[in-house]
Amino acid sequence: MKLFKNILEGIKPTFEKGGKLEKLYPVYDGFATFLFVPGHTTHTGAHVRDGIDLKRTMVTVILALVPALLFGMWNAGHMHYNALGESVEFMDKFLWGAMKIVPMIVVSYGVGLGVEFIFCVIKKHQIQEGYLVSGMLIPLIMPIDIPLWMVAMSVIFAVVIGKEVFGGTGMNILNPALTARAFAFFAYPSYMSGDKVWINTSTAEGQFVVDGFSGATVLGDLATNGTTQYSSMDMFLGFIPGSIGETSTVAILIGAVVLLFTGIGSWKIMLSGLIGAITMGLIFNAVAPYAISPEQQSFMAVPYWQQLIMGGFAFGLVFMATDPVSASQTDRGKWIYGFLVGLFAIMIRVFNPAYPEGIMLAILFMNVMAPLIDHYVIEANITKRKKRLKAKVA
C-alpha cells in the first residue's frame, strides 16, 4: 500500500502541469483514484457524506454479473463438447470456455477504456467509471464464436457514438452495451444471425461434429420450426445455446438478488418488466389459434412463463433495462418504461423472426422513449402545482 502510494507520488510530477506527460494527466488520475479513493474532504454544503461513490456502484453491478459470467464460461465449453459428442470433465469445459471468453473481456476493456482515455485526454476530463460495467456486459451479450475484431469494432462504435458524442458517462441516451450489440448485429448480419455462432464447433484432428447437430438457439428453433429440442428445465438452468451470459436464468437471478438487495438495480423496472412480458405472453397464448402460420401459432402458444426463461429476456431486464442513465428517471416513469420493455421484448421476439431476440430492440426503443415518459410524468407534477394555485385564486 505504501509502495503504491510512493510510486504514485513519485511519478505525479511527470503528469502535472509542466511535466513531460501533462496531457496524459486524466490517465494518471484514473489509475491513482482506482488504487486510492482520494482523500478529498467536503468544502461546500453538507459536511458528512454517504460512503458510496460511482466506483462502488459500478463494482457492485460487476459482482452481480459474475455468476452469469462463470456459468457462461462453463456452458460455452459444455456446448462445444456436446456438439463434438465428447464427454469431458467439468473443469475442462470451464477452461475451454474461459480460454474463449477471457480474451473477449480483455479486448472489450482494453479497447473501450482506451477510447475513453483518448476522449478524456482530448477533452481534459476526469475519467468516469461508466465503462466498467459496459466493458463486462458487452462480452456477455455476444455469441461465443464472434471474432475478436468484431468485438473491438462494436466497442469502439458503442463508446464513441453511443456515449462520448453525447458528453460521456451519464449523458448517453442509449445503453452503450446494447449499442455495441446492435452494431454487431446490423453491421455483420450474415455472421451474427443464423445458427452458426452460438456454439463453437471448431474441430481439431480426429474430432467430428456429431450427426444431426443443430446450433440454433431456442428462439431460432421456435421462429423457424415452432418447436425446440430443449426442456424448460434446460432453459431455466441455462444448458442451452445463446449469448455468453444470457442462458442461465438461475445465474441471472442471483445477480438480480444482489442488485435488488443493494438497491442499485431498480425493482420497479424489473417488476414492471416482468409484468409486461407476462401480459404479452398471455395475450399471445390467448390469440394463438388465429396465427397466420403454423410455426407462428406454436410459437405464440408457448406458455407465457417459458417466454421469461428463454433468450436474453432475463439478462436484458435485470442488467440492461435497469441502467439508470438510459432508463426513465422518475418513479412513475420507471413503471411505464419497465412494463413496455417487457411487452415489446416478447412482441418483437414472436412477431419478427428476422430478429433472434426482441429484448435488445425493446430496450433500445424504450431508451429513446424514456425522456418522453419522464417529460409527461413531470408535466403532470407541474400541472398539479398550477392547479393548486388556480384553486387558491378561484
Next chain:
Amino acid sequence: MPEVIKIKKGVDIKLQGSAEKIYASTAAPSTYALKPGDFPAIRLKLSVKEGDEVQAGDAVFFDKDRSDILFTSPVSGEVVEVVRGEKRKILEVRILADQDIKYRDFGSSKPSDLSREDVKAKMLKSGCWPFVRQRPYNIIANPNRAPRDIYVSCFDSAPLAPDADFVVHGQEAEFKLGIQALQQLTDGKVHLGVDGSNNPSEAFTGIDDTVVTRYKGPHPAGNVGVQIHATAPINKGETVWTLNFQDVIIIGRLFKEGKFDAQRSMALCGSQVLKPRYYKLTMGANLKTLLEEGLKPTDNRIISGNVLTGSHVNFEGYLGFYDSQVTVIPEGGDPRFFGWLTPNLDQFSISRALFNWTMPNKALKLDASLNGEERAFVVTGEYDKVFPFDIYPVQLIKSIMVKDIEAMENLGIYEVAEEDFALCEVVCTSKIPVQETVREGLNMMLNELGD
C-alpha cells in the same frame, strides 16, 4: 389533540457525541462577531467603524436595499476589527465585549397592546427582524409584505441537534410572548410544528390561537420547509415567514425586558468533543473559550450548526447568527486503498452496497471525507428517498444548472431552501454540490423577480 402528520421520506444519521442534558458554564467569551456570510443574497453597509463603542442592540450594519433592516450588536463594547476579504467584502465585524453588558432599552410592552406597525418597528430597530425569514428564497423577510402564515418549527431533527423541550424549559413565558408578537404580524395563522414521536412541551402546544401540528418521522421532519409543504404548500405569489424557535424566545425577551438579549441554549456536540453538553451562549460568541473546554487532539472540523447545513469555522471562529449547535467531527481525508471495494463499516450509507446496513442503530464517528469524486448524474431515485416533497429534486437541480427560470418556477423552487436538500447532497453518489446549486437558483429567481 393536534393532528399528526407522518413524514416517510428521510433518514436520521446517527452520530456519536450527542450532548448530555446538563448546562455547563464556561468563561465568558471576550469577543463577538456578526458575519454577513450568514445572510444570503443581501448587500450590507456598515453603520459603525473600528473604534466605535456600541451597546447591545445598536446597529452594526444594515441592509443597503431595505435600510430599515438593522443588524445589531449582541453585546456592548468596542468595535475592534472589520475583517474584509476579496474585493473588500466584509467577512466579520468583531466586537470586544464589556465585562458587564449594557443593553439599549427598547421598552417593555405587551405585544397584544401594540399595533402591527409598532411590533414591526420594535423588531426592526432592535435587530430582531433578521430572525424572520421568508419563503420563497429563504432570505430575511421583506417587512413591507404581509405573509400568508408564519411557521415555527419547534423541534430540530438534524443530527445531534439540541432538544427543544430541554431548551425551552424555563423560557416558556418568553416563547409565548414571542409568538404573540408574531401573531400581530400576519392575518393568517402562526403554525407551530412539534415533535410527534413524544409528548411535546406544554410551552409549544398551549398557546391560544396557534395551529399546532405534530410531525413524526426521520429528518428532515423538523425542517420548516417540510412542515409547510405537508400542511399548506406555498404557491407562486404567496409568502410565508419562518423562524427558529430559539429566536422566538429572543423576540419574547425583547418584549418582556425591552432589550436585545440574543442568548441561546446551544449544544456542543460531535464525536471529537470530550464532554458534549449544553451551554448558554450569546449569538456571535467567539468559540475559543468553549472549545478549550476539551476537544480530542485530532485534526478537527469545527462546524457552527449541524453537520448537514452548518458552516465551517476555525478554532477561534464565531457562533453563526442562526446557529444553536456547534459540532466537532474529525477532518479525515486519508486516501483509502481500494476504498471502493472494502466493506467500509465505519461509513454512513443509505445504500446497501456498503455494509453498515448490518448495524442500523450504531452511532457513527463520521469525518468530513467526500468519499469519492464529483461525477455526472448517474444513479436515479436516491434523492427521492430523502426528500419529502412532491417535487422532483433532480429535475429541479438540473433546471437550476441550465438557468431555466421558468422551469425552476414550474418545478417548485418557491417551496424549498438549501437545508431541504441537505440530505440529497449527503446521499448523492455523484457528489454533486446540491445545496450550493439550490442557493444559486434561489438567488437567480430573486434577481429576476424581486422579493
